[in-house]
Structure formats: structure tokens, C-alpha cells
Amino acid sequence: MKELAVMNMTEMMKSMPMDDTAMASMDMAVMQECMEACNACMQACTMCAGTMAGMEGMGKCVSLSAMCAEMCQTMMKMMMHPMAMSADTMMPMLQATMAMCKACMDECMLHADMSETCRMCAMACEAAMMACEKMTASMS
Amino acid sequence: MKELAVMNMTEMMKSMPMDDTAMASMDMAVMQECMEACNACMQACTMCAGTMAGMEGMGKCVSLSAMCAEMCQTMMKMMMHPMAMSADTMMPMLQATMAMCKACMDECMLHADMSETCRMCAMACEAAMMACEKMTASMS
Amino acid sequence: MKELAVMNMTEMMKSMPMDDTAMASMDMAVMQECMEACNACMQACTMCAGTMAGMEGMGKCVSLSAMCAEMCQTMMKMMMHPMAMSADTMMPMLQATMAMCKACMDECMLHADMSETCRMCAMACEAAMMACEKMTASMS
Amino acid sequence: MKELAVMNMTEMMKSMPMDDTAMASMDMAVMQECMEACNACMQACTMCAGTMAGMEGMGKCVSLSAMCAEMCQTMMKMMMHPMAMSADTMMPMLQATMAMCKACMDECMLHADMSETCRMCAMACEAAMMACEKMTASMS
Numbered sequence: 033m034k035e036l037a038v039m040n041m042t043e044m045m046k047s048m049p050m051d052d053t054a055m056a057s058m059d060m061a062v063m064q065e066c067m068e069a070c071n072a073c074m075q076a077c078t079m080c081a082g083t084m085a086g087m088e089g090m091g092k093c094v095s096l097s098a099m100c101a102e103m104c105q106t107m108m109k110m111m112m113h114p115m116a117m118s119a120d121t122m123m124p125m126l127q128a129t130m131a132m133c134k135a136c137m138d139e140c141m142l143h144a145d146m147s148e149t150c151r152m153c154a155m156a157c158e159a160a161m162m163a164c165e166k167m168t169a170s171m172s
Numbered sequence: 173m174k175e176l177a178v179m180n181m182t183e184m185m186k187s188m189p190m191d192d193t194a195m196a197s198m199d200m201a202v203m204q205e206c207m208e209a210c211n212a213c214m215q216a217c218t219m220c221a222g223t224m225a226g227m228e229g230m231g232k233c234v235s236l237s238a239m240c241a242e243m244c245q246t247m248m249k250m251m252m253h254p255m256a257m258s259a260d261t262m263m264p265m266l267q268a269t270m271a272m273c274k275a276c277m278d279e280c281m282l283h284a285d286m287s288e289t290c291r292m293c294a295m296a297c298e299a300a301m302m303a304c305e306k307m308t309a310s311m312s
Numbered sequence: 313m314k315e316l317a318v319m320n321m322t323e324m325m326k327s328m329p330m331d332d333t334a335m336a337s338m339d340m341a342v343m344q345e346c347m348e349a350c351n352a353c354m355q356a357c358t359m360c361a362g363t364m365a366g367m368e369g370m371g372k373c374v375s376l377s378a379m380c381a382e383m384c385q386t387m388m389k390m391m392m393h394p395m396a397m398s399a400d401t402m403m404p405m406l407q408a409t410m411a412m413c414k415a416c417m418d419e420c421m422l423h424a425d426m427s428e429t430c431r432m433c434a435m436a437c438e439a440a441m442m443a444c445e446k447m448t449a450s451m452s
Numbered sequence: 453m454k455e456l457a458v459m460n461m462t463e464m465m466k467s468m469p470m471d472d473t474a475m476a477s478m479d480m481a482v483m484q485e486c487m488e489a490c491n492a493c494m495q496a497c498t499m500c501a502g503t504m505a506g507m508e509g510m511g512k513c514v515s516l517s518a519m520c521a522e523m524c525q526t527m528m529k530m531m532m533h534p535m536a537m538s539a540d541t542m543m544p545m546l547q548a549t550m551a552m553c554k555a556c557m558d559e560c561m562l563h564a565d566m567s568e569t570c571r572m573c574a575m576a577c578e579a580a581m582m583a584c585e586k587m588t589a590s591m592s
Contacts, residue, residue, distance in 0.1 A: 041492075041495060043568075043572060044495075044496060044499045044569060044572050044573075045499075046568075047503065047567075047568040047569040047572070048499060048502070048503050048569070067495075071491070071495070072461075075461060075464075075487075075491070075528075075532070076464060078528075078529050078532045078533075079464045079465075079468060079532045081378070081533075082375055082378075082468070082529075082532045082533035082534060082535070082536075083467065083468050083534070085361075085365060085370070085371040085374035085375050085378075085533075085535060086364075086366075086367065086368065086369055086370045086371020086372065086373070086374055086375075086535065087366065087368070087371070088366065088367070088368040089366055090365070090366045091255040091365040091366020091367070092255045092256060092365075092366065093366075094255075094365040094366060094374065095253040095254075095255040095256035095362055095365050095366075096255075096256045096261075098249075098253065098256075098361070098362075098365075098378060099246070099249065099250055099253055099256050099261070102245075102246040102249060103246055103265070105242075105525070106239070106242040106243055106246055108495075108498075109238075109239065109242060109498050109502075110239055112495070112498045112499045112502045113235040113238065113239055113498075113501075113502035113505070114235075114502060114503070115231040115232045115234075115235045115236075115502070115505060115506065116232060116235035116236045116238075116239050116275075116502075118275065120271055120274075120275055121236075121239070121268075121271050121272050121275045124264070124267045124268035124270075124271040124272075125243070125268040125271075125272070127264045127267070127268065128261075128264035128265040128267065128268040130264075131260055131261050131264040131265075132261050132264075132265070134260075135256075135258065135260055135261045147467075148463075148466075148467040149464060149467045149468070152463060152464050152467070153464075181352075181355060183428075183432060184355075184356060184359045184429060184432050184433075185359075186428075187363065187427075187428040187429045187432070188359060188362070188363050188429070207355075211351070211355070212321075215321060215324075215347075215351070215388075215392070216324060218388075218389050218392045218393075219324045219325075219328060219392045221393075221518070222328070222389075222392045222393035222394060222395070222396075222515055222518075223327065223328050223394070225393075225395060225501075225505060225510070225511040225514035225515050225518075226395065226504075226506075226507065226508065226509055226510045226511020226512065226513070226514055226515075227506065227508070227511070228506065228507070228508040229506055230505070230506045231505035231506020231507070232505075232506065233506075234505040234506060234514065235502055235505050235506075238501070238502075238505075238518060245385070248355075248358075249358050249362075252355070252358045252359045252362045253358075253361075253362035253365070254362060254363070255362070255365060255366065256362075287327075288323075288326075288327040289324060289327045289328070292323060292324050292327070293324075371535040372535045372536060374535075375533040375534075375535040375536035376535075376536045376541075378529075378533065378536075379526070379529065379530055379533055379536050379541070382525075382526040382529060383526055383545070385522075386519070386522040386523055386526055389518075389519065389522060390519055393515040393518065393519055394515075395511040395512045395514075395515040395516075396512060396515035396516045396518075396519050396555075398555065400551055400554075400555055401516075401519070401548075401551050401552050401555045404544065404547045404548040404550075404551040404552075405523070405548040405551075405552070407544045407547070407548065408541075408544035408545040408547065408548040410544075411540055411541050411544045411545075412541050412544075412545070414540075415536075415538065415540055415541045
């Protein structure tokens with residue numbers, strides 16, 4: 033199943049009609065890396081929110097993780113809609129996603145020692161943040 | 173049913189634990205207005221995407237509307253998670269939402285004459301954009 | 313702002329191309345009521361999840377509310393995509409939404425006495441459940 | 453990046469507090485396979501909707517793909533919230549997801565010959581449908 037999933041992403045990107053859009057000059061390898069990192073962060077944050085829910089004092093962690101999942105998911109979907117792509121909309125959303133990943137990573141790092149879930153969520157947030165930064169650089 | 177929905181929003185906001193958060197000094201009327209405008213924009217954009225899908229040449233309109241719906245929804249949810257609120261995460265997301273609302277409004281205005289759906293979507297985008305701007309100002 | 317939001321829903325539904333779809337014979341008043349109830353439930357559940365997130369022993373409440381919000385939102389969006397509508401896909405999703413609303417309502421009712429947020433969330437879940445049931449009946 | 457994503461899913465599942473929940477007896481390998489298939493289907497359907505958006509006559513394909521993405525995403529998230537898990541809520545949502553995957557697959561297969569995107573979307577829908585069926589069987 034995992035092979036199928038990865039195959040789909042790479043193969044499907046080839047069939048996306050990038051030529052007709054403002055993003056024809058996009059670095060596709062960088063964009064795919066950013067999609068994958070956003071997707072992994074969405075999964076990690078969702079699991080973190082689902083796991084820490086109801087633990088005393090973890091309200092900020094749960095809420096940040098839930099919101100970070102939403103934003104990474106939206107960021108990924110933007111990169112899957114070639115006709116809607118433009119620097120005007122993508123650059124601010126990349127900034128917003130990086131800011132949220134940073135906040136969620138910082139919070140989860142506070143309890144990474146006692147929670148393996150939080151430690152892995154923080155790692156996924158950092159990877160997504162770096163991938164969004166690389167994507168931003170490639171568009172500048 | 174409509175009265176119930178509006179009642180819930182106003183009443184439930186009173187029960188949100190804002191006091192314990194960085195947003196204790198938030199202007200609640202401005203925030204509620206922003207939530208309502210983001211929600212209305214999410215609905216209008218979803219209907220626009222669902223209505224224009226498959227119309228020749230409307231790919232940009234459909235994709236922008238679908239992405240604008242996602243972002244407005246996420247923006248609204250952020251305002252419903254008091255423990256995750258901070259200027260660090262909300263200000264960039266307000267910027268990103270405004271940029272997407274502007275792009276979607278501009279695109280939908282191009283065919284507002286021939287499509288009532290697009291005209292109303294553009295109006296909802298404009299209202300959300302203005303509410304996000306007011307929210308940004310109230311936090312500055 | 314509230315008037316605008318409600319106006320949009322009613323007005324935009326008129327511009328949706330229902331005639332070309334399998335749902336031409338749909339009771340539009342019942343469908344709009346269902347959309348509004350699902351939207352209100354999505355808002356109430358999101359606020360409930362955001363409010364109870366870090367309260368000890370509230371993990372089930374938070375997780376059910378977050379999932380109920382997702383499902384009500386998806387249910388509403390299905391009703392905004394006329395070209396994707398069919399009894400084959402809508403009937404099972406109505407069933408799934410009703411089951412989740414029931415579970416979330418039952419859980420939130422357990423602490424309705426001590427939490428106004430939960431009490432209102434339970435009410436919104438019940439309203440959405442009843443609106444989905446009415447929608448199901450209208451399609452049978 | 454891809455290795456990291458897959459590692460996260462497997463590793464994070466180990467740290468999820470399944471023991472305390474109704475799902476302690478769940479077959480974790482089957483559940484992870486279902487999560488991965490739902491995630492891959494969400495990605496494939498999102499790309500399909502984003503690619504076909506403005507092609508004449510593809511409205512049904514675009515709308516079904518967008519809704520199938522929403523449902524697969526919600527289905528996956530349900531499996532990441534152990535405290536909300538119960539047969540009462542998961543069984544109907546598995547049914548609803550299978551029904552939507554079937555509808556989207558059938559539609560995309562109609563134009564698989566002329567669109568590589570649709571062909572891959574249909575394959576991802578079929579894989580998700582089968583994974584949901586396997587998950588349903590494991591819970592019965």
C-alpha cells in the first residue's frame with residue numbers, strides 16, 4: 033500500500049497540467065518534497081491532537097496540533113491545484129504555515145521528553161517548516 | 173434553524189475560556205464578525221466551486237474557490253481555539269486569508285455578469301477580506 | 313454580517329444548477345435546513361473541542377467533537393456539490409453523520425451540567441441529527 | 453522526506469494510547485493500511501479535482517473527487533483519534549467512504565483512457581475501498 037501511495041504522488045504530478053499555469057517554471061522536486069512534508073506533518077499533528085486530548089495542561093498542545101494539521105493540509109492542497117497557483121496567494125500561505133509549524137514545534141518540544149508522540153510531532157513540524165522555506169526560496 | 177445557529181455562535185463564544193489566554197484583550201465583537209464572514213465565505217466558495225465545476229474555462233475559478241473555502245474555514249477554526257491563539261500564528265494566517273479572498277474575488281468578478289453564483293461568491297470574499305482586515309487592525 | 317451570511321445561503325442555493333442533476337426533485341427547504349444545522353453543529357463542535365482540549369478526562373469529548381465537526385462539514389459540502397449528488401453516496405453519509413452526532417451528543421450530555429459549551433454542543437448535535445433524519449426521509 | 457513520512461506513521465501509531473480505548477483489540481496492521489490508503493486516495497482525488505476543474509463535461513468528476521477527498525481524509529482522521537473510536541461511529545463512516553470511493557472510481561473510469569489523472573484516481577479509490585472493506589471485516 034505504501035509503495036502505491038508514493039507512486040501515485042510522483043506519477044500523478046507528471047499528469048498535472050502545469051504548462052498552462054503561472055507555475056510552469058516551478059521546481060517540481062521541491063514542490064513534491066513540500067507536499068510530502070506537509071502531508072506527514074498533517075498526519076503527525078492529527079495523531080498528536082488525538083493522543084494528547086484530555087490530558088491536563090495539554091490544551092495548548094492539542095489546539096496548536098489541530099490547527100497545524102488544518103494548515104498543512106490546506107497548504108498541500110494548494111500545491112495540487114495548478115490553476116489556482118500564483119505567488120500572490122502561495123507566498124503568504126507558506127509564511128502562515130511556517131509560523132504555525134514553528135509554534136506547534138516549540139510547544140511540542142516542551143514535553144518531548146515525556147511524550148514520544150509530541151517528539152515526533154515536533155520533528156514533523158520542523159521538516160514541514162523547512163520544506164516550506166525551501167519552497168518559498170524556489171519561488172523568489 | 174437559522175436562529176439556533178446564530179444563537180449558538182454568540183452564546184458559545186461567551187463560554188469560551190478567553191481569560192486564560194493571550195487573547196484576553198481581544199475585541200470579541202470584531203472576532204465574531206470575522207468568524208461569521210469567514211464561515212459565509214467558506215459556504216459561498218464551496219457552492220461556487222460545486223456549481224462551476226466542469227464549465228469550460230472555469231478551472232481557475234473552481235480551484236480558487238475550493239482553496240478559498242479551505243482557508244476561510246481554517247481561519248474561522250483558529251478563532252475557535254483560544255488556547256492556540258497568538259499574534260505570531262494569527263497575523264500571518266489573516267494575511268494569507270486576505271490574499272486568497274482577494275484573488276478569488278478578482279477572478280469571480282470577471283464573470284459576475286454571466287453567473288449569479290460568482291457574483292455572490294465575490295461579495296462573500298470581499299466581506300471576509302474586510303473582516304480579516306478589521307481583525308488584523310484590532311490585534312495591532 | 314449575519315444577515316449577509318443567511319442571505320448568501322438562500323440566494324446562492326437558487327443559483328445552483330439542480331435541474332441538470334439527479335437531485336432535481338429534492339426538497340430544497342429541507343436540504344437548506346440540513347445544511348444550516350450541519351454548519352451550526354460544525355461550529356459548536358469546533359468550539360467544544362477548542363474549549364475542552366486540555367481538561368483532564370475530556371479526551372473522548374474533545375476527539376468526538378473534532379470528528380463530528382469534520383463529518384458535519386463534509387455532509388454540508390456534499391449538499392453544495394449538485395453534480396456529485398446521488399442517493400448512493402448521500403444516504404450512507406447521512407447515516408454516518410447521524411451516528412457521529414448521536415455519539416457526540418451522548419458524550420457532551422454527560423457533562424452538560426458543568427459545561428455550558430458541552431450543553432450547547434449537545435443541542436447542536438441533536439439538531440443536526442434531526443435535520444439529517446428529515447433529509448433522509450425526504451430522499452426515501 | 454518520503455522515508456520520514458512513512459516512519460512517522462508507523463512509529464507514531466505505536467505511541468497512540470490504544471490500550472485505554474474500545475479499540476484495544478484492533479488489528480493495527482489493517483488499520484494502518486486503511487489510513488495509508490485513505491491518505492493516498494485523498495491526495496489522488498485532490499489532484500484529480502484540481503486538474504479536471506475547468507474541463508467541459510467534467511463537473512461530476514471534479515465534484516465527486518473533491519467530496520471523496522474530504523471523506524477519505526475524515527475517515528483517516530477518525531483512525532487517529534483513539535478516544536473517539538467505537539464501532540457505532542466507525543462502521544457507518546466506513547460504509548459511507550466505500551460508497552463514495554465506488555462512485556468516484558466508476559466516474560473516473562469512464563475517462564481513464566483519455567486522462568492519466570483519472571485513471572490513477574480510480575486506482576486510488578479502488579485501493580481505499582478495499583482497505584475500508586478489510587477494516588470493516590476486521591471489526592466485525
